Amino acid sequence: MIEVLAQAPAYDGRSPFPHAQQRVGDHAGQVALTATTVIAPFVALAAGVWLAWGSGVTLTDLLLAAVFYAVTGLGVTVGFHRLLTHGSFTARPWLRVVLAVAGSMSFQGNLIDWVATHRRHHAFTDRPGDPHSPYRHGTGLSGQLRGLAHAHLGWMFSSEPTPAARYAPDLLRNDPAMLRVSRAFPAWCAASLLLPFAAGWAISGTLHGGLTAFIWAGLVRIALLQHVTWSVNSLCHMLGERPYRTRRHDRSTDLWPLALLSFGESWHNGHHSQPDCARHGRGAGQIDPSAALIGLLERLGWATNVHWQPPDFLQHHRGVAGKHTLHTSARSPGSSRALPVYQGKGTSCPIKPGRPQTICLPPQPVTPDGPEGKRN
Numbered sequence: 620m621i622e623v624l625a626q627a628p629a630y631d632g633r634s635p636f637p638h639a640q641q642r643v644g645d646h647a648g649q650v651a652l653t654a655t656t657v658i659a660p661f662v663a664l665a666a667g668v669w670l671a672w673g674s675g676v677t678l679t680d681l682l683l684a685a686v687f688y689a690v691t692g693l694g695v696t697v698g699f700h701r702l703l704t705h706g707s708f709t710a711r712p713w714l715r716v717v718l719a720v721a722g723s724m725s726f727q728g729n730l731i732d733w734v735a736t737h738r739r740h741h742a743f744t745d746r747p748g749d750p751h752s753p754y755r756h757g758t759g760l761s762g763q764l765r766g767l768a769h770a771h772l773g774w775m776f777s778s779e780p781t782p783a784a785r786y787a788p789d790l791l792r793n794d795p796a797m798l799r800v801s802r803a804f805p806a807w808c809a810a811s812l813l814l815p816f817a818a819g820w821a822i823s824g825t826l827h828g829g830l831t832a833f834i835w836a837g838l839v840r841i842a843l844l845q846h847v848t849w850s851v852n853s854l855c856h857m858l859g860e861r862p863y864r865t866r867r868h869d870r871s872t873d874l875w876p877l878a879l880l881s882f883g884e885s886w887h888n889g890h891h892s893q894p895d896c897a898r899h900g901r902g903a904g905q906i907d908p909s910a911a912l913i914g915l916l917e918r919l920g921w922a923t924n925v926h927w928q929p930p931d932f933l934q935h936h937r938g939v940a941g942k943h944t945l946h947t948s949a950r951s952p953g954s955s956r957a958l959p960v961y962q963g964k965g966t967s968c969p970i971k972p973g974r975p976q977t978i979c980l981p982p983q984p985v986t987p988d989g990p991e992g993k994r995n
């Protein structure tokens with residue numbers, strides 16, 4: 620795969636990725652599908668709760684669902700993503716394990732594969748090699764519809780595995796605790812279903828209470844978190860605002876409606892502009908619960924070396940604000956100042972001079988357009 624990419628002509632930001640078919644069309648259908656993807660599961664969930672209230676769901680079930688959603692969701696955002704993928708902070712060894720286990724209970728695959736896939740996404744964002752870009756099939760209507768489905772769900776069924784040995788060697792070879800947690804993924808999945816059942820049974824005192832907790836705090840909670848996470852992969856590269864400068868072809872967006880449910884991960888343009896920053900929501904009012912938790916862990920002394928952006932970050936990195944258009948790549952007349960480049964060990968970040976450099980990636984192959992810090 621890498622060899623094929625290295626020999627491919629430069630990607631122009633619009634064409635289908637190599638070996639993908641392209642079709643063209645209009646915007647309306649794509650917007651409708653996007654809206655359906657976001658809204659329908661929540662409408663169905665609300666309708667289900669309303670219809671089942673008093674019989675198939677209880678307040679205990681919903682409170683348990685909220686607790687398990689928060690624990691497993693923050694395990695993914697703070698543990699899998701900001702700690703283990705990007706090294707946004709250093710955690711005590713026991714805290715690394717706790718966060719890794721919590722994230723593993725989200726049914727999003729074992730942690731090492733999750734980290735490897737996400738690092739590959741950052742290395743090839745929205746260009747050939749990206750495992751889940753919505754632009755895989757080009758920028759026409761039909762292509763974007765197919766790309767949306769691919770980025771949200773379809774990529775998990777593709778035959779393009781991400782080699783963990785290449786993208787997560789730090790965890791695979793030098794982190795036995797994380798390797799053990801990763802290999803025990805089936806056990807964490809079982810616990811993710813059994814714990815709500817046990818809690819519901821214990822609190823209600825009935826088997827029926829255990830079963831309804833299993834459904835709502837187990838199955839429904841897992842499905843909701845999965846779709847929110849997958850929406851960051853799909854919607855947060857298609858709809859929303861792009862206030863920050865990113866690498867060439869990178870079309871990540873900030874999408875406020877998902878901010879709370881995604882624990883701050885939907886400030887995705889901010890994240891792609893500086894991947895190892897512990898805070899993704901940087902603007903005023905950009906709520907970021909994951910960053911708040913990291914701040915709390917820092918005050919407790921359990922998290923150290925937290926990568927917060929310097930105070931002048933906004934002045935340096937505010938790009939051209941505005942809505943991201945689906946069929947055109949916004950261009951910035953901004954400065955040509957070097958951007959934080961996501962290259963890996965040994966590179967330095969221009970906005971954090973003197974700080975220890977995070978190991979973000981293993982040495983990477985040069986992408987078709989090179990690891991330049993360019994605006995789309």
Ligand SMILES: [Zn+2]
Pocket residue numbers: 740851852856871887891
């Ligand atoms: Zn992304």
Ligand SMILES: [Zn+2]
Pocket residue numbers: 700704705737741890894
């Ligand atoms: Zn990331």
